Amino acid sequence: MVAERVVSPVFVGRGEELSVLADALDRAVAEGPAVALVAGEAGIGKSRLLAEFARSLGPRVRVVEGACAELGSDGLPYAPFVTVLRRLIRVEGVLPGPYRQLARWFPELGGTDEAEGGRHRLYEEVLTLVERAAADQPVVVAIEDLHWADAATRELLGFLARNLTQPGVLLLITYRPHQTGDGLLLSELARRPRATALRLDRLDRQDVGRQLTAILGTEPDAAAVLRVHERSDGNPLFVEALARADERTPDSLRDLLLHGPRSLPGPARELLRLASVAGGRVAHRLLAKVAGQDGAALDALLRELVDRSLLVTAGDGYDFRHALIRHAVYEDLLPGERARRHARYAEALRDGDAHAQLAAHAYAAGQRGPALTAAYLAAAQARRSYAYEEQVRLLDQVLELWDPQARLGADRIDVLTEAAEAAMLSGDYARGVDHATAGLAEVDERREPERAAQLLEHRGRLRHRLDGTGVSDWEHALGLLAAAPDSVRRGRLLGVLAMGLLPEVERARDLFVEALAVGRRTGDATVTIRGLLGVGSMTSDLAMLAEARTLAERLDSHDLLMTVPMYEATLQTKAGDQHRAVEAARGGIRHARRYGLGRSRGAELARYAARGLILAGRWDEAAALLEESLQQDPPPLSRLALRVLAGYLALLRGDLAAAADAADAAAGHAGSGDLFPRHQLFCLLAVAQGDPERADLLLERALADPALNRIYSSDARPVLVAGALVQQVRLARGAPRERVAARRAELAAADAMLGVDGPFDRAWQAMLRALVEDADGDAGWDGVAAAWRDLGQPYELALSLFHGARAALTAGDRPGGTARLREAARLADELGAAPLAREIALLGRPRPAQDGLTERERDVLVLIADGLSNRQIAARLHISPSTAGVHVSHILAKLGAATRTEAAAIAFREGLAGSSTTRP
Numbered sequence: 001m002v003a004e005r006v007v008s009p010v011f012v013g014r015g016e017e018l019s020v021l022a023d024a025l026d027r028a029v030a031e032g033p034a035v036a037l038v039a040g041e042a043g044i045g046k047s048r049l050l051a052e053f054a055r056s057l058g059p060r061v062r063v064v065e066g067a068c069a070e071l072g073s074d075g076l077p078y079a080p081f082v083t084v085l086r087r088l089i090r091v092e093g094v095l096p097g098p099y100r101q102l103a104r105w106f107p108e109l110g111g112t113d114e115a116e117g118g119r120h121r122l123y124e125e126v127l128t129l130v131e132r133a134a135a136d137q138p139v140v141v142a143i144e145d146l147h148w149a150d151a152a153t154r155e156l157l158g159f160l161a162r163n164l165t166q167p168g169v170l171l172l173i174t175y176r177p178h179q180t181g182d183g184l185l186l187s188e189l190a191r192r193p194r195a196t197a198l199r200l201d202r203l204d205r206q207d208v209g210r211q212l213t214a215i216l217g218t219e220p221d222a223a224a225v226l227r228v229h230e231r232s233d234g235n236p237l238f239v240e241a242l243a244r245a246d247e248r249t250p251d252s253l254r255d256l257l258l259h260g261p262r263s264l265p266g267p268a269r270e271l272l273r274l275a276s277v278a279g280g281r282v283a284h285r286l287l288a289k290v291a292g293q294d295g296a297a298l299d300a301l302l303r304e305l306v307d308r309s310l311l312v313t314a315g316d317g318y319d320f321r322h323a324l325i326r327h328a329v330y331e332d333l334l335p336g337e338r339a340r341r342h343a344r345y346a347e348a349l350r351d352g353d354a355h356a357q358l359a360a361h362a363y364a365a366g367q368r369g370p371a372l373t374a375a376y377l378a379a380a381q382a383r384r385s386y387a388y389e390e391q392v393r394l395l396d397q398v399l400e401l402w403d404p405q406a407r408l409g410a411d412r413i414d415v416l417t418e419a420a421e422a423a424m425l426s427g428d429y430a431r432g433v434d435h436a437t438a439g440l441a442e443v444d445e446r447r448e449p450e451r452a453a454q455l456l457e458h459r460g461r462l463r464h465r466l467d468g469t470g471v472s473d474w475e476h477a478l479g480l481l482a483a484a485p486d487s488v489r490r491g492r493l494l495g496v497l498a499m500g501l502l503p504e505v506e507r508a509r510d511l512f513v514e515a516l517a518v519g520r521r522t523g524d525a526t527v528t529i530r531g532l533l534g535v536g537s538m539t540s541d542l543a544m545l546a547e548a549r550t551l552a553e554r555l556d557s558h559d560l561l562m563t564v565p566m567y568e569a570t571l572q573t574k575a576g577d578q579h580r581a582v583e584a585a586r587g588g589i590r591h592a593r594r595y596g597l598g599r600s601r602g603a604e605l606a607r608y609a610a611r612g613l614i615l616a617g618r619w620d621e622a623a624a625l626l627e628e629s630l631q632q633d634p635p636p637l638s639r640l641a642l643r644v645l646a647g648y649l650a651l652l653r654g655d656l657a658a659a660a661d662a663a664d665a666a667a668g669h670a671g672s673g674d675l676f677p678r679h680q681l682f683c684l685l686a687v688a689q690g691d692p693e694r695a696d697l698l699l700e701r702a703l704a705d706p707a708l709n710r711i712y713s714s715d716a717r718p719v720l721v722a723g724a725l726v727q728q729v730r731l732a733r734g735a736p737r738e739r740v741a742a743r744r745a746e747l748a749a750a751d752a753m754l755g756v757d758g759p760f761d762r763a764w765q766a767m768l769r770a771l772v773e774d775a776d777g778d779a780g781w782d783g784v785a786a787a788w789r790d791l792g793q794p795y796e797l798a799l800s801l802f803h804g805a806r807a808a809l810t811a812g813d814r815p816g817g818t819a820r821l822r823e824a825a826r827l828a829d830e831l832g833a834a835p836l837a838r839e840i841a842l843l844g845r846p847r848p849a850q851d852g853l854t855e856r857e858r859d860v861l862v863l864i865a866d867g868l869s870n871r872q873i874a875a876r877l878h879i880s881p882s883t884a885g886v887h888v889s890h891i892l893a894k895l896g897a898a899t900r901t902e903a904a905a906i907a908f909r910e911g912l913a914g915s916s917t918t919r920p
Contacts (some may be wrong), residue, residue: 011052012214013207013236014045017198021053024196025061025170029138033164035192040178040200043237043322046174047312049200050142053172062137065089067144067314068153069280077152077387080143081126083315099125101549104384119386120558120595123159131166133525138168146175146186148280151426152387154185155596161192162593168211184632201232211236215309231256237322240309257328260310270303272310274279275318276329277341279360282687283317289348290341307333339365346370355381356390359397379418386596388426394520395419413439413451420458427600429635433459445480453477457496464500465600468637471500488527489517495530499563502534505712509538525555533567540571540758562588562601569608572814574714576760576791578616585609603634606640614649617794617831622649638902640666648677651685652795654834661684678721679705688835690901694730695729713754717764720747724771732905734866744772763787767800781807785820796835798827802840809843818844842906845896853894860887 011018021036028034040046054063064087066080089106101122133139143149143157163170173189190197206882209225215230220228232238238256245259274291275282288294295778302318305311310325320326333341343365349358350370355378362371379394398408398415410418416439423432436459445452456477464470474497481490482909498511512803515806516531518524529548536544547566552560565588572581585608592602606629613622626646634642647662663685666678680704686695702708702723708716724747744856747768756762766784773780781804788797801824808817821844828837853861855878862874874884888900897903 011048012210013053013203014049014200017049017200018053018056019171020196020198021049024194025057025138025140027194028170029168031194032167032194033169033171034194035189036170036172036191036198037186038172038174038200040174042176043235044200044202045236046200047144050144050172050174054140054142057140059312059619060137061140061372062088062133063140063142064133065142065144067281067319068146068148069152069319077150077382077390078156079150080153081156084141084143085126085362086315088129093194099129101125102129122386123156123594126156127160127163128168130160131164134168138170140170140172142172142174144174144182146173150387151389151596152382152385152528156186158185158596160593161189187631197547203229203236203239204234205229208232208234208239211239212243215240224826225467237325238857240321241325254328254331257325258332261306261325261329261332262266264308264310265306266288268301272305273329273333273337274341274344275311275322276306276333277338277345277361278328279357280326281314281317281319283315285316286345286348287318290344343367353381356394359394363401368401369403369406370401372406373408374400375401376410376415379422383422389428391422392419392426392428392431395422413442413455416442417451417455417458419769420455420462423596424462424465426460427597427620427635429462429600432462433466434463438772449480449483450487450489453480453493456480457489457493460500461496465637471497474500486521487520488518488522488524490517490526491522491527492530493533494518496526498534499530500581502537505538508534509587512538526550526557526560529555529557529560529564533564533748537567537571540574540683542571544566545571558591558597559601562592562597563606564588565605566608569605569612573608573612573615574758576713576758576759576763578612578792582609582612582616582618585612599632599634600638601644603629603632603638606634607638610632610642610645614645614652615793615796617792619649619653619831644678644681647685648681651681651688652835653832655684656688659688662768679719679852683722683726686889687726687729692726692735693734695726696730699726703750708750712761713757714761714764717751717761717768719769720750721764721771724768728771748772760791761792763793763796767796770800770803780804794827795831795833798824798831798833798836798840801827802836802843805840842896842902845906853891855893857887857891860884860905861891861903864888864891864900867904867906 017038021038024034024036036881037889038046038049050065050884054065057063060602064084065889066083068080071437078884085102085105086381089109099106099109102125104122119193130139130141139161143153146154146157149157157171157173164171171189175186189195208229209220209222212225212228213219228239228242231241241260261269271287271291275287278287288298291298302311306313306318309321312321320329330338342361345361346358346365346367349361351360357596359371359374359378362368362374365371375394375397379391379398382388382391382394395415399412399419402412402415404412408415416435420432420436420439421436423429436455439455440452440459443452443455456473460470460477462470462471463473471726474493478490478493478497481487481493484490490514494511494515498508498515499506512531512534514531515527516535519526519528519531529551532548532551534542535541536548545564548560548567549564550675552564565584567580568584569588569708572584572589585605588605589598589602589609592598592600592605606625610622612631613619613625623646626642626649630639630642630646633639645661647659650656650658650662659681663681668679679698682698683695683702686692686698699722702719708719724744727740727743730743731737751768751772756765763784766787770780770784781800785797785800785804788800801820805817805820805824808814808820821840824835825840825844827833828840859877862875870878870884870888871881873879873888877884892898892900892903895903895906897906
């Protein structure tokens, strides 16, 4: 145990929770970094639990705390971490340096590093400092009120949780479960190793009595305890508010919370109201300046507010005991009173660098000019701290308050351009499109073509990521720059346009080559990298991709460091090395999530990784990755592609409901998303649902899709294979041979139009031709199986073995067929491919003719296979419907079939039903 636990007499009803936190710290010390999540409604006692836990640990454990605030703290994103690190550096004396990025917050650490891409360095330095603090003494890093955290704080917290390795660190987070917007972060934290989750419940009557005793200093009578317990419903904050109330019962929560504040003497009540306008924690110095007094008089007023449990000390300042009290006090002010108090804060902050706070107060005070200037400066501050979501919010405020006479050093078009770029970085693509469109409406293309081209490039990228419609913007931008063929902007546009056109190889190839040439001539690394990626992928040149990666790492560009893995994964998939494709994509995903881009770029990379995992037979990993990625609420196109992949995997596993849900979601977006495996899902799901004719109709639509002839052949052929499987089922179900033959001819013609791009594509082609040609000999299917075996794709191998076994059994080679079925069954079982496993088991059964079907039952089976109902069978055979039903029941039992459809499939497969024109 790390410390003796002593519970304060003021601390009631939470002994078990305190022990749980202590155990979590013990595990962090003994096993490695741990996370503790404490959830509870407002006023339930989360902060009290944290304070008591810190007190119980004693001096052998460092406890450093920071709280998220509605209005922010000191005008900075990462506010709670600034407080935590201030304590570690200035109070605990953790050895500094070199911390180039942290010097932005703490000048005593030395010079700063203004290099681009410094966000990850900032995170690494925070990580280093926390781990250094824990090297000689356990550390509890407590972050309160996560439900108010800004995006930057959430990103940094997630980074620490994922990357901490030093034993002795406990991340302790409190939050209100119904007010926390980032449920994904909470979910991620809860899944970390050694994670502990606590939910604080309301106090029972006995604990309310103990709390009242601690507050009042004397034991109240039973009637008082009962009254307070009923009125407070066991919420510790409300118990505190009611503890000194008279017999009158507040009419509402608002009156309840305002009872204490309204009972204050005038000066103390005014100071409390002034503190409520701060929006959260307020530094003593700022409060004194705004109040216009300091010294003993102010201390006396603050002491009264603290003693009445309305305010608590927080670092070098004060905060309300609970946000509900602050809200109630603030809302109790008249509009004019609020505006005047905000103006006093704005005046006090005017000469400092807390620009975000100044902007908020000036805005609330109706001071448009000062609010505009402060918001623009705060937006620049947010960008330097890589808090892009906050930057967008502040720039929105700048645009709302816009005054052309303001001296910002930027005009409105500049602000709109900055906002569009920040929205792209934050993942808010729709908002970014709006800002870019507004900027384009104001720019004069003829006078400022570069400026217009920049906005078009931004909008094109935003639209491409939002709904895949960015090409026209890039083409327009290139037209504007026709007079500057070697400009860097034009080179970048060539690269992004080519990428946007992929996988339409023919259109993209020339653009990539030209972009690479511009990049080489101008020496611009970004243009060169995009050209290398494009040309390298076209020529399967891994050396070019390696050069692109080296340049991207040297440039330290997050965007390019997540783009390179997409090309690497594509190339490795085409080469048939799915494990390397997964490795490349997962490396990109880790980078994206590490720097707060998991929702956007990480989701794009997840498509590549999940596809590779499915093809490699790592289905559990694929399912976990898809679920995790979908929980992050990715943009529409990425979400659609991920859902289709999840549906395809569900189909392979036999979960038709999940597959159908995914297909329904994709059906409304038939012209977007990955061609693979969208059409496969549609066609094969219809077959699994017992409707091969609908599957053939869906195949017809797939063959008519213009994208089929423009995409990589290795993406197109799996769709053709799905179509060939549909024809096989149609033929088995009695579809006219001439119609099936005609569709197979279409599939063969589509195949002939495609080139062959590597071993992966070659294996698909071999499988397609075996299906289209209805190969019965061992040589055909054995060659297909060998190709998949070499590539290490177990599902496709099992499917090929199944078809090879059927061909062998049809040819009378039962030993050969049985051997193939045995291996196929093992693979299907290992994968969890339930539908294929059932098909394999049915094919391996003894021939149904030996199972004792009578002649009459054989006649009925033929009619079942023709799709007739019991009543129709009865009419055809001149028997009663009930007798027909009995025959059907006997047939199902003898064949071991669960349904009439399964019985028909067995009959067709074994040649027990239909004439030669209906047999496969």
